[in-house]
Amino acid sequence: MTKAPRAILLGEKAAHEVDVDDGVIRQGDVAILPESEPVDAAEPAAVPVAKRAFSWGSLFVAGLSGFLALAAGVWVQNTISALMSQNPALGYAALVCAAIAAFALLVMLLRVLRDILRERKVESLRQRGADLLVGGTTDDAKALAGELIGLYKGRAQTAKGRGELEEAMPQLFAPRDVLTVAERSLLAPLDAQAKAQIAIAARRVSLVTAVSPRALVDVLFVLVACARLLRAIASIYAGRPGTLGLFRLARQVLNHLVLTGGMAAGDAVIQQVLGQGLAARLSAKLGEGVINGMLTARIGLAALAVCRPLPFVEATPPTLSDVAGDLASWRGSKAEAE
Structure with missing residues (x-):
């Protein structure tokens, strides 16, 4: 040296x-x-946040729910007893109606439980997939692929992809390769369907809110369109959710938007709307239609990220320009034609 x-x-x-x-x-x-x-320098160890065993709000909701359930039960019992004493036929009719209502409530609760379990399974699969991309064994990756096959076993549209994945798994010896083939075989067609649904919803919201005369109509239509979009994306990836499952999905999507900053009308929206000179060519109402369509697309992309049972391995995550990039150009061409 x-x-x-x-x-x-x-x-x-x-x-x-x-x-x-x-x-x-x-x-x-x-x-x-x-x-x-x-x-x-030795960094201080992170102090684990102690999870509260219960919260007073949860205790209040539990107590109030129990009280209302008992009150409803006593009211039903008194009503049926009173009808029995006056007219046995009316009493038995009320008893049958109460039994039908109880059975319907039980079915609804079972569906809610099914939706919760299905959403948790999707979250677990996505988290395990992310962990396998960092480090894991091939056996774990193949087990995850087997669970994905079981998740979409009842769908005829995934039969070809399931067959390709089952045929290719014995020849794969790396976790990333297994997840890549699973994504390519099972999730790529579903991703295309989800992106098509987001693009259709964004264009529909943009058009309707651009021509509607009232702001209240805009708000109601955007809410309904976003709810339909969430349900459609959930149906594509994990099954159609019920009403309460839809509320739970909406909360997860909002949390995802808050964490990723997706609700902010940041540089991407400004560049797409104002960067092409549309501010000088479009009326305020058409500009509102573009903004509403892009925000709808953001919500759809967040729902795609929440409902997808695997993280993106080989495929590129869809962006706002992929699903709503034609909104600005379409508005611009329309304004020039006018």
Whole structure:
């Protein structure tokens, strides 16, 4: 190993006379400054946040729900007893109606439980897929692929993809390869359907809100269109949710938007709406239609990220320009034609 060249200055002091002053080494007329190296300070360990066993709000809701259930039960019992004493036929009719209502309520609760379990399964699959991309075994990846096959076993449109994945799995020996083939075989067609639904919803919202005369009509239509879009995307990936399942999905989508900053009308929206000179060519109402369509597309993309049972492995996550990029150009061409 060759040494770097160095210069020796001859001064009044001999070369061997060395002075040390506040960490500065002086040898003759040469001052050597010590190089400060960063010291890895020990970072304080993160204090785990203690989870509360219960909250007063949850306790209040539980107590109020129990009280209302007991009150409803007592009211039904008193009503049926009163009708029995007055007219047995009316009493039995009321008893049959109460039984039908109880059975319908039980079915609704079972559907809600099914939706919750299905959503948790999708979340678990997505989290396991993300962990496997960081590090994992091939057996775990094949087990995850098997669960994906079971998730879409009842769908005829995924039969070809399930067959391709089952045929290719014995020849795969890396977790990423297994997830890539699973994504390509099962999720790529579903992604195309979801992006098509988002694009259709965005164009519909943009058109209707651009021509509607009332702001209240705009708000109601956007809410209905977003609810239909959430249900459609959930149906594509994990099954059609019920009413309560739709509310739970909407909450997850809003949480995703808050975490990713997707609701902010940031640079992407401004560039697409104003960057092409549309501000000078479009009326305010048409501009509102473009903004509403793009926000609908953002909500659809968030729903896609929440409902997709795998993270994006090989495929590129869809962006706003992929599903709503034609809104600005369409508005611009329409304004020029006018």
